[in-house]
Amino acid sequence: MVLADFEEGLDNGSGAPGRLMRITGARDVGKTVMLAEFRRIAEKRGWQTISETASDGMAQRLVDKLQPRKGNFSFSFEPSISVMNVGGSLGGVHYEKNRMPLTLRETMSLRLDELEKHGNGLLVTMDEAQAATRADMVAIATAVQHLTSEDRNLAFVFAGLPSMSSKWLNDNVMTFLRRAQPERLSDVDLAEVSHALADTFQETGMILEGEPLRIATQATAGYPFMIQLVGYHIWRIIARNHKHDTAITVSVEDAEAGVQDALSHLGDTVHGPELDGLSPIDKTYLLAMAQDDGPSSTSTVAERMGRT
Template sequence: MPPVLIGRDVVLADFEEGLDNGSGAPGRLMQVTGARGTGKTVILTEFKRMVERRGWQAISETASAGMAQRLLDKLRPQKGNFSFSFEPTVSVMNVGGSLGSIHYEKTRLPLTLREAMGMRLNELEKHGGGLLVTIDEAQAAERSDMIAIATAAQHLTSEDRNLAFVFAGLPSMSSKWLNDDVMTFLRRAQPERLGDVPLNEVSQALADTFYSTGITFDGEPLHIATQATSGYPFMIQLVGYHIWRRAMRRIGDVNSGNIAVTAEDAKLGVADALSCLGDTVHGPELDGLSPIDKTYLLAMAQDDGPSSTSVIAKRMGKDVRYASIYRMRLIEAQVIEEKGYGRVDFAIPYLREYLREHAAYIRMTLGLPDDGTYITKS
């Protein structure tokens, strides 16, 4: 968690309003989307803190195979004779007296998950509490898990239980799950899209945070740091941390007198932050894209600013219609963004510079020529 959460007042207020307004309020069923590094996990953690201050319980999961079963395990009563499982069995007597068993289908899970949540709510509601369930990286969830969770949430909400659900993930989450006919309930989820933080808020937050540790951060050093973040939430954290670390190495002891961040501290800290950003955001983002997506981005990276979609297509050796398919995919994933008619630019800060720095390696892994051309395979 960052020491200060900035630029997220609206989404926090929407969630708190949902808690205040009771069962069925829009803010109690929410989908939070954003590109990598925009603070989705941070928001879920803050939601957890908010409900716990109200005497609620929060159960958090990150989407992967078996997610619904893990939720069941966390909800399983610690005392008593209750037993829940993903594939429950009942004992039956076969012909001849031997003991056998029958396995239910996985469609039994939604009802079982609903029962487990209902039992937990029975205890929480006695004391005025409720239950928050958060799912991170929801775009990676298995369909059977999402059906189970959505079905349980729908039934419990219709029963006016003190319950809140928040799903967070990349923008692809919306098209993947909200258009699924089996999960129409999730279409009612209040959308919250996380974007960049205004630079004036970034500047104030950095100055205040450093001041709280006994260090002055203003003037040119603060300007260097603020501009370097581009308002990108994860970069704000990286820049702040690495500049603070550089300053502390130089200062040694904050009790030694007047202490201030220098321009050199700021420049070196920004360089450290950029290196870390490439390893933790740019690399993983590219790993999740198709070869042609990457080729499209390499073609864009030749420009210093917004790129013409027709020029990108020409560099790729394809027609505009073909290139537009990948343009729309990258816009939906919030890797790039529209910049006026027929023009696009990078939505993730410093991705252009990262692509330029690693262009030779990326071209080699894609099997592209080493002469700078971007001819793609059909």
């Protein structure tokens, strides 16, 4: 549905909702993959695409990427001074001239001038938007707002953690971004996970069905990154233990071993780094919650922690 909305936005022209979109979701839920797919769709239509991951100096990097000859201009909000010499050393005239650096809006406009001659457009994608500086976000939002109001062939998609919405959409200078079509990526339905795992294994000459398929599917909990991990580690075990077999059926033991390897990898790459940044009180709270298989009540957690 998200990809269809984006394609429709490109086809329907300037001002279409799908051309201004914000993607939110938890870490490793597929936001970066979604942005890559947007770029593939746009490039297939002949558009130029530029991708950036938010960090200090992002607006300047966009300017550099958009310029035909890198280094001719610089991005700044302040005017610069250049000294000119006319007439040689004898009787020469010296004067100062104010020169405004090329802004992001101007750079994008000039690039669109060339692209639109051939019926093409420009797509800019930004990942990890919650990490952007306010100056960069203001520059980008302002440029996109003005170019959109001029009906330019432009699309802008930014993605990040759910916290980015409260951080940027409530900024008075960037109210334009509230118009961005919201798309929240969440867990994949388990029925779809089951079909995807079975089909993928079948394509590699392996049979994953019945109880092994149920074990693999349930272990993912619909989390996109975990789907990748479970599928890979089960396949890895099969490839290692049955590499000389011609017809391979995944066993319960294979599925359980693959799931354990996937959980270990998930802990090392996702849970570990998150826990490292928590305070001792945060960790104590989580340990109290972890005693429950489902949702925890606040009063029960408080009792376990010995707090009111």
